[in-house]
Amino acid sequence: MDRRNFLKAAAIACTAAIPAKDLKANEKFKIDEDRVGVLVDTTICIGCRNCEWACKKAHNLSTEPLEKYSNREVFENKRRPNNKALTVVNQFYNPKNSQLPIDVKVQCMHCDEPACVSACIVHAITKHKEGPVTWDSTMCIGCRYCMVACPFQIPAFEYDKALQPKIMKCDFCIDRQKEGKLPACVEICPTETLTFGKRKDLIEIARDRIKRKPNRYSNHILGEHEVGGTSWLYLAGQDFSKLDFPKLVSDPAPGVTESIQHGIFAYFIPPIALYALLGGIMWINKNKSGEE
Amino acid sequence: MDFLMKPTLLKDKKFFTPGVIILILLAINAIVFLAFRFFSGLGSMTNLNNQNPWGIWIAIDVASGVALAAGGFTSAALGHIIHKNEYEVILRPALLTAMLGYTFVALGVFIDLGRYYYIWHPLVMWNGSSPLFEVGICVIIYVTVLYIEFIPIVCERFIGKVKLIASLSFLNKPIDSLLRFLDRSLSKTMFIFIIAGVVLSTLHQSSLGTLMVIAGPKMHPLWQTPILPLLFLLSAIGVGFPMIIFESLIASRSFGLKAEMHVLSKLGRMVGPILGIYLAFKIGDMFIRGTFVYLTEINTQSIMFVIEMLVGVIVPLRMFFSEKVLNSKLLLFFASTLTVIGVMLNRINTFLVAYSPPYALKSYFPSVGEISVTVGFIAILVLIYRVIVMNLPVISLPDKKLVHKTKYEIIGGSK
Ligand code: SF4
Ligand code: SF4
Numbered sequence: 024m025d026r027r028n029f030l031k032a033a034a035i036a037c038t039a040a041i042p043a044k045d046l047k048a049n050e051k052f053k054i055d056e057d058r059v060g061v062l063v064d065t066t067i068c069i070g071c072r073n074c075e076w077a078c079k080k081a082h083n084l085s086t087e088p089l090e091k092y093s094n095r096e097v098f099e100n101k102r103r104p105n106n107k108a109l110t111v112v113n114q115f116y117n118p119k120n121s122q123l124p125i126d127v128k129v130q131c132m133h134c135d136e137p138a139c140v141s142a143c144i145v146h147a148i149t150k151h152k153e154g155p156v157t158w159d160s161t162m163c164i165g166c167r168y169c170m171v172a173c174p175f176q177i178p179a180f181e182y183d184k185a186l187q188p189k190i191m192k193c194d195f196c197i198d199r200q201k202e203g204k205l206p207a208c209v210e211i212c213p214t215e216t217l218t219f220g221k222r223k224d225l226i227e228i229a230r231d232r233i234k235r236k237p238n239r240y241s242n243h244i245l246g247e248h249e250v251g252g253t254s255w256l257y258l259a260g261q262d263f264s265k266l267d268f269p270k271l272v273s274d275p276a277p278g279v280t281e282s283i284q285h286g287i288f289a290y291f292i293p294p295i296a297l298y299a300l301l302g303g304i305m306w307i308n309k310n311k312s313g314e315e
Numbered sequence: 316m317d318f319l320m321k322p323t324l325l326k327d328k329k330f331f332t333p334g335v336i337i338l339i340l341l342a343i344n345a346i347v348f349l350a351f352r353f354f355s356g357l358g359s360m361t362n363l364n365n366q367n368p369w370g371i372w373i374a375i376d377v378a379s380g381v382a383l384a385a386g387g388f389t390s391a392a393l394g395h396i397i398h399k400n401e402y403e404v405i406l407r408p409a410l411l412t413a414m415l416g417y418t419f420v421a422l423g424v425f426i427d428l429g430r431y432y433y434i435w436h437p438l439v440m441w442n443g444s445s446p447l448f449e450v451g452i453c454v455i456i457y458v459t460v461l462y463i464e465f466i467p468i469v470c471e472r473f474i475g476k477v478k479l480i481a482s483l484s485f486l487n488k489p490i491d492s493l494l495r496f497l498d499r500s501l502s503k504t505m506f507i508f509i510i511a512g513v514v515l516s517t518l519h520q521s522s523l524g525t526l527m528v529i530a531g532p533k534m535h536p537l538w539q540t541p542i543l544p545l546l547f548l549l550s551a552i553g554v555g556f557p558m559i560i561f562e563s564l565i566a567s568r569s570f571g572l573k574a575e576m577h578v579l580s581k582l583g584r585m586v587g588p589i590l591g592i593y594l595a596f597k598i599g600d601m602f603i604r605g606t607f608v609y610l611t612e613i614n615t616q617s618i619m620f621v622i623e624m625l626v627g628v629i630v631p632l633r634m635f636f637s638e639k640v641l642n643s644k645l646l647l648f649f650a651s652t653l654t655v656i657g658v659m660l661n662r663i664n665t666f667l668v669a670y671s672p673p674y675a676l677k678s679y680f681p682s683v684g685e686i687s688v689t690v691g692f693i694a695i696l697v698l699i700y701r702v703i704v705m706n707l708p709v710i711s712l713p714d715k716k717l718v719h720k721t722k723y724e725i726i727g728g729s730k
């Protein structure tokens with residue numbers, strides 16, 4: 024039995040042997056061919072953390088002055104994006120050259136088939152066809168299921184707020200993009216670590232870099248296929264698992280759940296059929312016991 | 316002499332016992348901690364963080380709560396749909412447990428939501444691809460259905476007996492007519508709600524399992540499987556009757572009543588096969604996905620898995636197949652308790668133990684506040700149960716006036 028049939032069987036069994044509808048029936052949200060992304064080349068990054076500062080500035084988060092960001096002590100611990108910083112840079116040991124540590128910027132990957140969007144109970148998170156994945160404060164109920172679902176463990180929650188706690192994550196500077204500006208982090212980056220552009224072009228650029236300098240890069244563009252592809256793409260000189268990236272398959276994260284959901288709920292047929300079936304049983308049994 | 320059973324209020328029993336006083340203290344303790352949650356945010360009293368967004372309020376209050384309230388729909392299926400009259404006596408207690416159980420599930424969700432005041436959003440903002448949305452909607456409708464199913468019990472108690480205090484006495488007549496109207500219309504339409512209750516239960520019991528599937532590789536492979544929804548449904552059906560046995564024996568003990576052993580052992584007889592099917596699926600799934608290898612490593616996950624399976628499934632499975640167990644009050648209680656613990660463990664394991672977020676610095680363990688609230692909620696639930704069975708006809712007692720013949724109890728019939 025292959026996976027799909029297995030799922031089908033499971034879904035059918037769940038609803039008492041009722042034909043599950045074609046699982047492919049759910050229409051796919053059409054994503055733009057020209058959607059944008061960012062290519063992060065970790066072999067270039069110098070760990071200046073200017074992007075962290077710019078991101079906070081662009082989102083009105085409190086921040087120390089830019090000069091303080093040259094402090095390298097923060098690299099002693101690995102940090103994660105949270106409710107106070109939507110992006111952080113971590114430093115890793117470089118086996119090829121211990122003098123040149125590897126710096127890796129982390130933020131939301133803006134997945135093409137985002138688990139957070141599929142999971143959100145009220146659809147408060149949206150994948151825009153242009154690329155960004157954004158969160159809507161007027162809808163979110165704070166259930167934190169998006170955090171359970173995200174394969175990169177990105178969404179953060181304001182646990183210290185009693186009222187209107189927010190889900191905080193990189194929004195790809197969607198407001199700046201609408202004004203025709205670059206994302207704040209890309210704009211400030213003094214090196215060529217961050218390249219903003221159409222995702223399909225970025226993949227070409229990345230392939231090209233790998234081809235030209237096969238010694239510098241490992242032959243893997245993270246985000247090209249992972250969880251169905253992401254808008255942000257990464258290049259590195261070594262295995263991504265050594266840089267704290269989770270190991271992921273190329274199946275979109277929400278795929279399995281959505282098959283199950285759409286199997287059980289194919290046009291409400293299974294529940295209605297189950298209702299009818301139970302009604303029938305009830306009717307027969309009632310008549311039987313009446314005759315006695 | 317063989318008396319027929321009739322649902323009766325236990326109003327001559329004492330409310331305050333030492334146990335009840337402890338429950339009240341636990342409830343107060345929970346309320347104190349809840350004040351922190353509402354005034355200073357979730358972070359102030361829970362151990363939740365960005366790595367572990369869900370804790371025991373979801374795993375125990377919500378996930379286990381839903382599973383343990385499954386007695387409501389399994390008994391409704393048995394008593395109303397398969398129409399076995401002999402189980403009449405368990406229907407009302409099971410309905411009450413389900414009703415209170417789901418009410419507390421909803422409360423558990425409410426306190427866990429970061430923006431609890433938006434709890435109504437799923438009603439108008441739909442996301443069909445989210446299993447959580449489906450669970451939410453089904454639970455909302457199902458709670459309503461349970462309350463509707465409970466109305467006839469209230470009617471039976473109060474029709475012809477509505478006596479409000481003097482200044483409100485003009486309302487006596489309208490309320491009485493309302494009750495009579497409800498009783499009459501519901502007695503004809505109740506089947507609609509009963510079937511709906513069973514359908515809704517199958518749906519959300521299974522979707523609750525779908526919830527964690529999306530966490531993908533963040534879940535330990537011993538639990539992560541696409542058939543999680545099926546396993547959740549089967550285990551919920553499996554724990555339905557043990558839960559009824561469990562609480563029925565506790566209630567009869569606490570109120571000094573005679574236990575309905577003949578009904579309970581009949582219920583127990585059905586548990587073995589259901590648990591067997593569940594175990595078969597669970598093991599079959601392990602073979603197909605080849606997850607047995609994870610049992611060779613010794614870690615929290617593998618140990619918890621073995622405890623869950625041995626204590627919670629295999630031992631009770633064996634016990635429910637033994638005549639000796641089925642006929643002994645003590646052993647039957649023991650087997651049922653194990654099944655209840657087993658399903659709770661399974662929910663806790665699925666939602667917490669199996670969930671290992673990639674960047675966690677330390678693993679989640681509930682805070683004192685979280686535990687206090689969970690314990691306090693259970694205490695409040697038991698207290699409300701006690702108040703209700705003392706004031707409404709829920710638990711059946713032998714009725715000396717009814718000797719055979721009248722086969723059905725008369726709904727709302729104390730005219
Ligand atoms: S990385 Fe996580 S939060 Fe960002 S789009 Fe993907 S699933 Fe959503
Ligand atoms: S916390 Fe908000 S954004 Fe995240 S899944 Fe829940 S409702 Fe959606």
Ligand code: SF4
Pocket residue numbers: 077078079081109110130192193194195196206207208209
């Ligand atoms: S794209 Fe904008 S929000 Fe995202 S990390 Fe860069 S500056 Fe921050």
